[in-house]
Amino acid sequence: MTLMVVVPIIVQNGITNFVSLLDNLMVGRVGTDPMSGVAIINQLMFVFNLCVFGGVAGPGIFTAQFYGSDNQKGIRYTIRLKLMVVAFLTLVGILLFVFCGEPLIGLYLHDGGSSGSVEETLRYGKDYLAVMVWGLVPFAISQVYAGTLRETGETVLPMKAGILAVFVNLVLNYILIFGNFGAPKLGVVGAAIATVVSRYVEAIVIVAWTHTHPARNPFIIGLYKGFSVPLPLARKILLRGFPLMLNEALWSTGMALLMQCYSIRGLVVVAGMNISSTVTNLFNVLVISFGSAVSIIIGKLLGAGEMEEARRTNTWLMAFAMTISVGVGLLMVSMSHVFPMLYNTSDEIRSYASQFILVSACCMPIMCFLNCAYFALRSGGRTVITFFFDCGFMFVFSAPVAFVLSRFTTLPILPLYALVQSLDLIKCVIGFVLLKKGTWLNNMVEEKTTLPIEIEEEPA
Numbered sequence: 001m002t003l004m005v006v007v008p009i010i011v012q013n014g015i016t017n018f019v020s021l022l023d024n025l026m027v028g029r030v031g032t033d034p035m036s037g038v039a040i041i042n043q044l045m046f047v048f049n050l051c052v053f054g055g056v057a058g059p060g061i062f063t064a065q066f067y068g069s070d071n072q073k074g075i076r077y078t079i080r081l082k083l084m085v086v087a088f089l090t091l092v093g094i095l096l097f098v099f100c101g102e103p104l105i106g107l108y109l110h111d112g113g114s115s116g117s118v119e120e121t122l123r124y125g126k127d128y129l130a131v132m133v134w135g136l137v138p139f140a141i142s143q144v145y146a147g148t149l150r151e152t153g154e155t156v157l158p159m160k161a162g163i164l165a166v167f168v169n170l171v172l173n174y175i176l177i178f179g180n181f182g183a184p185k186l187g188v189v190g191a192a193i194a195t196v197v198s199r200y201v202e203a204i205v206i207v208a209w210t211h212t213h214p215a216r217n218p219f220i221i222g223l224y225k226g227f228s229v230p231l232p233l234a235r236k237i238l239l240r241g242f243p244l245m246l247n248e249a250l251w252s253t254g255m256a257l258l259m260q261c262y263s264i265r266g267l268v269v270v271a272g273m274n275i276s277s278t279v280t281n282l283f284n285v286l287v288i289s290f291g292s293a294v295s296i297i298i299g300k301l302l303g304a305g306e307m308e309e310a311r312r313t314n315t316w317l318m319a320f321a322m323t324i325s326v327g328v329g330l331l332m333v334s335m336s337h338v339f340p341m342l343y344n345t346s347d348e349i350r351s352y353a354s355q356f357i358l359v360s361a362c363c364m365p366i367m368c369f370l371n372c373a374y375f376a377l378r379s380g381g382r383t384v385i386t387f388f389f390d391c392g393f394m395f396v397f398s399a400p401v402a403f404v405l406s407r408f409t410t411l412p413i414l415p416l417y418a419l420v421q422s423l424d425l426i427k428c429v430i431g432f433v434l435l436k437k438g439t440w441l442n443n444m445v446e447e448k449t450t451l452p453i454e455i456e457e458e459p460a
Helices: 002-030 032-068 072-106 118-151 156-178 188-211 231-263 267-283 285-303 307-335 347-362 364-379 383-408 413-422 424-437
Strands: none
Touching: 002 032, 002 156, 002 188, 002 267, 002 285, 032 072, 032 118, 032 188, 032 231, 032 267, 072 118, 072 231, 118 156, 118 188, 118 267, 156 188, 231 267, 231 383, 231 413, 267 285, 267 307, 267 347, 285 307, 285 364, 307 347, 307 364, 347 364, 347 413, 364 383, 364 424, 383 413, 383 424, 413 424
């Protein structure tokens, strides 16, 4: 049962991350400064992306419940609210990137090491960002539609659209970065164009299919005939979903802050960290996918009221996932010196990348435990607990320690990075205690407080 749940997730995430690795390699073949500039912008885009994910997650809980009660009007209301939320987030993102792009990039630019130019990295980053801004709108729209389709039982179409998008991105990268097939050689600008085009392709496919299949998607009928959302429903959705959105926003901001702290040690660290994180994300697919499997399987057992079975199954799943994570870590160790050699960069940066990969490999079981614990806690609807467990720990422990060590000590980057990563052992203890207490064993289906089936027409 576990494999039936997890294998499709692994396939989709695996293809996406493998293509991302190839994209990163192509930019890395251009040179160190372009690679560093792109890495900085992708870190900033990561914050925006997770804010959008969190913004649609709250209404998505209600979408799924409206779908279960066959309330098409309710689904339409949740889609409208999703669109309002992502429109606001997208506007804020565009304004920040357009008017504050250079200062944001500058936060990551510090001299250090024998390679890398601050001025050139800034130029490449600005060029890349100027194009990537055009992809914010289609990304936000595709998340609204794809999320709604998944919540209403259609998982294949979003997967197909996502796979098509990553291959469009891959092909256009090959053509535009290096100027193949008679195209101009555009470097990082070509990489940005490829990404933006792929996002439009994904959005067009998902939106077009949704609107051309009204029998399968009856909620789409009359979606844009008026744009009101009843105030009682809007209040309930925003109150329930706000912790999720805030968690994603703050956690991604914390990750960006960690990278900024590491960048204090120089551009060579930014470049090395970029190679390491790309490789780690590829190997991390198995770990992340098991977290999704925990959410699905445990959520089903909790909904059926099988609390003790949910506890036992969660323990078994986590043990199974951590066993696999040890094997993944060992594989990463064996490949730690191979991947950096594929990049057109200095030996110093390759050495940093190899060392970062080794640290990530050693931390793989820790990351696996935390990921599974997070999804187990969330499967019981404990969004406030997961908020403090996830981003609360980031801003109480990880980020402050990284900030102090990077600015007020001369500790080299490798022990600094390893020390900050090892703090997650404390988080593991907290997660173990929370799981042991069992407060997450919660059947939300039996709660009578969530959804009004008939809603007063009081527009927000």
